[in-house]
Amino acid sequence: MIGAEDVFDRGVLGTELAENLSQSQLTVIAEAGHTPSMERPDAFNTTLSEFLYSVPFVNRLAERGIDGGPDFAVG
Structure with a gap:
């Protein structure tokens, strides 16, 4: 995920990462x-x-019914 208003790297790092990871979104x-x-x-x-x-x-x-506990960011 990248922020639309990222002035640090304009989303370049996130875009490159997504391009190089299979099954990424x-x-x-x-x-x-x-x-x-x-x-x-x-x-x-x-x-x-x-x-x-x-x-x-x-x-x-x-x-x-396994949600991984409070540190698991699902659900």
């Missing part, structure tokens, strides 16, 4: 800069949860 968080997880936590957490639930292993855990 690049998401641009509107109205966020270099730290979208702190600037737009709800949008960040929603995007992260949606991505994690798209991973078959995580989805199977969720179906079994």
Whole structure:
């Protein structure tokens, strides 16, 4: 995830990372800069949860009622 208003690197690092990781998804968080997880936590957490639930292993855990505890950002 990158912030749409990132003035530090203009999203270049996140874009390069996404291009070099198989099965990655690049998401641009509107109205966020270099730290979208702190600037737009709800949008960040929603995007992260949606991505994690798209991973078959995580989805199977969720179906079994395993959420990973308070530090696991799903659900």
